Amino acid sequence: MAGEGPMLQNTVFDWIVSGRVPKQSNELQSAVSLSCTTTDIHNLLTRFWELETCRSNSTQSVEESACEMLFAQTVARDDSGRFVVTLPKREFILQQIGDSKDIALRRFAGLERRFQSNFELRLRYTEIILEFQQLGHMKEVMSQTDEHPVFYLPHHAVLKPDSTTTKLRVVFDASCKSSSGVSLNDALMVGPVVQEDLLSITIRFRLHPVAIVADIEKMYRMIKVLPFDQHLQRILWRDSVNEPVRLFELTAVTYSTASAPYLATKCLQRLAEDGLQSFPRAACALKKDFYVDDMLTGAGNIEDGKQLTKEMIVLTNSGGFTLRKWASNCPTLLADLPPSLLDDRHLS
Structure with a gap:
């Protein structure tokens, strides 16, 4: 029962005593904390942090495991070092894809009507x-x-006037339904998240005295798709309305397809593993300090930062990736980089 004195409670840490202790003197105040346990303190702390973080064992779904297995079995690198991947397909759904060319033709006709009123576009x-x-x-x-099943991707323009690099983006619609009601994204597996969460990356980034940021130029398009899967990425195009409509196939991982984020980030993780022996600093940063195509990393001092930057450039170039929009709170660290690769903004 609660009273003026201490109270005995049975908690997840076993029995504890807490509460007020009667005053013995007006001039002396004291606090008492008593505990008695036979459980190892290490186990108690482990249980405490598990409860605080609500952490559960990470498990992958059957589909995510299938993506991982398929990637491991099929990924390759060409003579230039670029990654070549296969699209992770749901084969049963893939066979249900209907005609997609008709809707692609109608969407392309709408795009050309937009062109008629906007020559610059x-x-x-x-x-x-x-x-x-x-x-x-x-x-x-x-x-x-x-x-083989084929899919025609409608495409349209997305204007980004405030962008410092890409004012206009061509977006391919992999979620467009075919005549059977099935889209390409319906037939693609998404894959698991393989990079660390953004909160962990940003907290670690804030701890570096020397901060370094950059991003990968056209990351998705730097990864090739096996020819066997390119028929799923067909598009229609012509340079002029006076020409017949021509048929093309996209040969690289395509933005807006359901599997693109997994394939791209998985290739970065594999590149880190491949470069661990030759470029240990850069490999560690590539594995832990990237959120999709954005790098948030740093070093303890300028010299270490320069070494990390050099390693990172060589390592990413070896996989066909180009880092751009470099910035740092120590501008001298990036003095040797070409101005075209630097970000006009500066970290404060």
């Missing part, structure tokens, strides 16, 4: 599509077969 859009072709991120289909 057409010009910039055409430049992006031309870049896709020049970089080998898409190729023209010269002959067609019906051996």
Whole structure:
């Protein structure tokens, strides 16, 4: 019973005594904490933190495990070091994909009507599509077969006037339904999250005396898709309304497809593993200090920061990735980098 004196309680840490102790003197105040347990203190602290964080054992779903297994069995790197992956497909749903060309044609006709009233939009859009072709991120289909399911991706323009790098983005709609009501994203597995959570990354970032940030340019498009899967990424295009509509296939991992984030981040994790022996600092940062394509890392001093920066550039370049928009709270750390790779903003 609660009274003026201490109270005995049975808690998850066994019995404890707490409460007020009667005053013996007006000039002396005292507090008493008593505990008695036969349980090892290490086990008690472990239980405490588990309760505080509500942490549970991490388990992957059957589909996530299948993605991991498929990636491990099929991932490769070409002669230039770029990653080549297969799309993680739900084969049963994939077979249910209906005709998608008709809706893609109607959406493309709508895009061209938009071009008629905005010549600058057409010009910039055409430049992006031309870049896709020049970089080998898409190729023209010269002959067609019906051996495998195909999917035509409608595409449209997204304007980002405030962006410092990409004012216009071409977005491919992998969630568009085919005639059967099934989209490409319905037929793709999503995959597990393989990077650390953003809170852990940002807290660790704030602890570095020297802060370093950057991001990967066109990360998704730097990863190739096996030719066997490219028929699922077909698009329609023509440079002029006076030309016939042409058929292309995207040859790289495509933004907006359900599996793209997993495939891209998994390739970064594999690159970190491949470079662990040669570039230990950069490999550790690549594995723990990236959130999708954004790097939030740092070092204890400028010299260590310079070494980390050099290693990171070599390591990411070896996988076909280019880091850009570099910034630091110590500008001298980035003095040797080309101005084109630097961010105009500065960390405070």
